[in-house]
Amino acid sequence: MTESSIDFRGLFDAAPTPYLVLAPDLTIVAVNQAYLTATKTRRETLVGQPIFSAFPDNPDDGSADGVRNLRRSLETALATGEPDTMALQRYDIPVGSDGRFEERYWSPINTPIRADDGTITHIIHRVLDVTEFVRSAGRAPPGALARVSELEADLFARAREVQDMNRRLREANSELATTTAELRAQQEAKDRFIATLSHELRNPLAAIHAAVELLGFDVPAGHPSLGVLERQTATLTRMTDDLLDATRALTGRLELDRRRVDLREVVEDTAADVGAEFAAGSRTLRILVPPLPVPVDGDRMRLAQLLGNLVSNAGKYTEPGATIVVSLAAEDGSALLTVSDDGIGFAPALTDSLFEVFTRVAPVGTTAVSGLGLGLAIVRTICELHGGTVTAHSDGQGMGAEFRVRLPLAVSSDVDGPAPVVPVHREPLRILVIEDNADLGYTYRALLERRGDTVTVVTTGLDGLETAASTPFDVVLCDIGLPDIDGLQVARHLRAQPETQGLVLVAVSGFIQEDDKRRALAAGFDAYLPKPMSPAELDRVLVELTDKVRR
Incomplete structure (x- = not known):
């Protein structure tokens, strides 16, 4: 026998469990013999009728809630696409032609049926007639009858609570899934935008950078205009890098290339990198490093970026003639890196917000501060990736600021030095x-x-x-x-x-x-x-x- 030769309609009609099939508009489209027997109805009087016209509430029972509860269950099944199990339900049925109703109790399950494209085409309404079970409680001894009634009422109430909670949970999960998908789409769109923006900025930056290199061949060494171009090009490049790094930091995709690093070398290299920029702004940079290595297991490039951002931040919030001090020490199993300045400072109440993205805390009336407000957020992420912390302190406006980075010291003082920079010569190509x-x-x-x-x-x-x-x-x-x-x-x-x-x-x-x-x-x-x-x-x-x- 093949599947095509099976009489599914006959099997449906012969099933011992009562079944009724509804269209999405809750019109009855099919019913099996067990359902007709249980409800004392005929097929021709049901098929094509709305279910609540075929089975209305008992008009003589003012507390009847069968229609309301069944409607709610069917609407839940349609809305969620999931089966909905109803609590034990009293739902009287009409019998005879004189309008009489017979007291009946049911245990219903409403199951939606989907087409290949996901749309709901039908609902299978399956019921079990539990009237005899409920009535049997009436034949129990008086005390037991009261107890059964209490248990029945409690079970009914708790079943309804569970059903309502499940419905709310499904609705909440559906809303959460929708919100999560929307947030993911927004994040992906933002990532694409930042990557595209970075790419579009880098093309003109690359041309400017190459032109500055060309000018270096023709302009006398030390020409101030060439120095301006080099510093401003480096600033624009750093800001472009900050855009990408901030996105990576916020999404947990900032990666480290860990090696054994002596932080003294990072401090000295950073001081050399920014020396010309600080001199041009009439600011003094002092560095204080210990005589012995301060080893950490970290990413040399990211640690240099961390310190560079802190020093650059200090430069932005100080006036010409100011002094910025970078000090390094080893204490209590940690490397302590401090950047302090005698600049405009900040209100202590703003301390917690300093490391948020796009945050700048220049007081009203001060000269506009350049930058995107991303540097300190990147500093915090780099610290955390290295298992460290960063804190900020100021006694108030005009009192300067101090940033302290604490990183775990490496067990051994052996360090991997930076690759030596050796001028290379190659043949023409x-x-x-x-x-x-x-x-x-x-x-x-x-x-x-x-x-x-x-x-x-x-x-x-x-x-x-x-x-x-x-x-x-x-x-x-x-x-x-x-x-x-x-x-x-x-x-x-x-x-x-x-x-x-x-x-x-x-x-x-x-x-x-x-x-x-x-x-x-x-x-x-x-x-x-x-x-x-x-x-x-x-x-x-x-x-x-x-x-x-x-x-």
Whole structure:
């Protein structure tokens, strides 16, 4: 026997349990024989009738609530798409033609049926007639009868409470799921916006950075305008980085590359990095470090970012002529890093809000403070990722401020020093630049030609493929966000062609998240450089790949 030969209608009608099938508008569309027997009705008088017309409340019973309770259960099943079990329910049924009603008790379950597209097409109303069970309580001894009545009433009340609580829980879960999905969509949209904004900012920044490098060849060393350009370009780059890092920090995606680090080196390197900027602003930076190493297990770059943000923050909230002090000490198993200034300070009541995103606490009437209000939020996240804390203190406006970072000391004082910065020299190369930003393409060409390279610049991915196929090159520098095909497609195509599969491919992109780097390397790039690209960093990468270039 096959499924197609089974008489499902006959099976439904022969089922011993009473079943009634409703349309979504609560019209009766089918009923089995057990239901007809239990309710003393005929099929022709039920099918096509609204259920509450076929089974109204007993008009002689002012407390009758069968219609109300059944309607609520059916509407719950329709709204949630889940079966709804009703508590033991009195629901009298009409008998005979004289309008009499017979007292009956039921245990109903209402189950919605969905189509393939998820819409509810029917509700199966299954009932068990428990009238005899309820009436049997009446034949018990007097004391037992009272007890059974109490238990029955309590059971009924508790069943209704459970049913109502389940309904509210389903509604709350549904609302929570909807809210969670909306928040997730908003977060993903914000992440895409920040990543796109960062990319769009990095293209002009890269062109400015490269132009400043070019000016360095032609402008006399120490020219003040060149120093201004270098400092402001670095500031814009740092602000762009802060946008991405703040997003990573808020979503728990800020990652650490842990190594043994001597914090003294971090302090000294940071002081060297900001020295020119502070001197230009007529501010003094003093550093106090102990004679012995202060080792921590941490990410050197992130720790430098933490200290850089604190020092930069101190510079913003002090006047020319101010002094900022960075001190480092080891005490009680912790490294204590302190940045203090004699600037405008802040009201003590604002202490807890300082580390929130987009927070700036310059008093009314002071000169506008630059920045996005993200630096201290990033500081807090970096501290927490390292198992540390950061606190802030000020005695009030005009009294200066002090920020204290406490990090766990490493067990051993052995440290992994930073990779030595060694000037590199490389042979001239034939380089194809695929970059749709005309200004950036021009500055890349000029910088590389100054190094003796032969450079060709194209502005689209398809032009890059055509040029690479017709002209021999050693290296391809390729942007990822191109106007026709993206850089990943360019890399895959070059790797697939015999005449270009051996080229050194370097991605240079404003998309700088780890996922962007992983996708680029998977597509066939040998290296991934974020914009703004440093020519010195490019030289280092190309020297590492010399064997491949000159194979």
